Amino acid sequence: RGTKQNVIARYEANETMKTDYKVIHIPEIDSTNNYAQKLIDEQYDLCNSVIITDFQTLGKGSYNNHWESKRAENLTFSVILCPALEVSNQFYLSKIASLSLISYLESLSITAKIKWPNDILVENKKITGILIENSIIGSKISNSIIGIGLNINQKEFSLNPKATSLSILSGFEYNLKKELDTFLLHFKKFENNLNKKEFDFINKNYFLHLLGVNSYLRYKNKEKTFEAVIENIEENGKLVLKSKSGEIMKFGFKEVELIY
Ligand code: BTN
Numbered sequence: 001r002g003t004k005q006n007v008i009a010r011y012e013a014n015e016t017m018k019t020d021y022k023v024i025h026i027p028e029i030d031s032t033n034n035y036a037q038k039l040i041d042e043q044y045d046l047c048n049s050v051i052i053t054d055f056q057t058l059g060k061g062s063y064n065n066h067w068e069s070k071r072a073e074n075l076t077f078s079v080i081l082c083p084a085l086e087v088s089n090q091f092y093l094s095k096i097a098s099l100s101l102i103s104y105l106e107s108l109s110i111t112a113k114i115k116w117p118n119d120i121l122v123e124n125k126k127i128t129g130i131l132i133e134n135s136i137i138g139s140k141i142s143n144s145i146i147g148i149g150l151n152i153n154q155k156e157f158s159l160n161p162k163a164t165s166l167s168i169l170s171g172f173e174y175n176l177k178k179e180l181d182t183f184l185l186h187f188k189k190f191e192n193n194l195n196k197k198e199f200d201f202i203n204k205n206y207f208l209h210l211l212g213v214n215s216y217l218r219y220k221n222k223e224k225t226f227e228a229v230i231e232n233i234e235e236n237g238k239l240v241l242k243s244k245s246g247e248i249m250k251f252g253f254k255e256v257e258l259i260y
Pocket of ligand 1 (some may be wrong): 031033056059067077094130147
């Protein structure tokens with residue numbers, strides 16, 4: 001039974017390791033997720049590739065938002081996996097993406113939390129966003145485009161005051177290529193866990209790093225705002241909250257929002 005420290009320690013990536021992802025760099029593109037989808041539609045085999053750009057003209061965030069990222073200051077990329085995963089297990093892709101970011105940040109001595117379903121917060125500010133788009137054939141995921149925006153060197157976020165970056169946190173300038181390579185090592189570790197179907201381990205880690213598991217936080221849905229604690233995350237990714245009066249409430253994506 002591990003504490004937070006030793007569970008994460010199992011995932012310390014060794015800096016001399018290399019991953020086998022094929023990295024494709026495009027100087028400017030509408031969105032790395034869209035470009036990946038376009039290439040897949042044109043029958044390119046992108047399994048185990050990473051598409052990275054210096055600048056997105058139409059970077060997509062969740063909830064139809066725009067993803068703000070200044071040219072060549074941050075990492076904006078998509079990892080494409082062909083995981084042969086049952087659709088019912090698709091939330092595991094979200095979990096491994098979140099955990100790899102937590103583990104990567106931990107390797108830089110930055111403690112981060114997961115805001116359900118997959119935002120990563122440091123000191124209550126968002127440092128990365130994840131947008132996953134899956135293609136499904138039958139009951140299986142044929143392609144998963146895991147889009148990640150990781151704020152690195154940008155110091156001002158005009159559209160989103162609740163954003164942060166590595167540079168804001170540490171004062172340092174980072175080499176983007178090196179940070180991508182390091183991140184991918186952490187991602188590979190968790191991808192391996194998923195390929196080996198180590199679901200319990202992934203679940204345990206995800207829950208351990210989730211914000212709002214041990215404390216009552218404020219949420220809002222269409223009708224009201226309320227305080228609740230996270231009771232569980234269902235296998236399909238649904239959030240189960242418990243109010244102070246003991247009422248159990250279940251929410252799908254976009255049905256509830258944490259106020260932070
Ligand atoms: C969010 O709003 O939290 C999700 C943001 C996801 C942004 C990344 S940047 C690379 C990839 N391409 C996109 O257009 N979006 C994702």
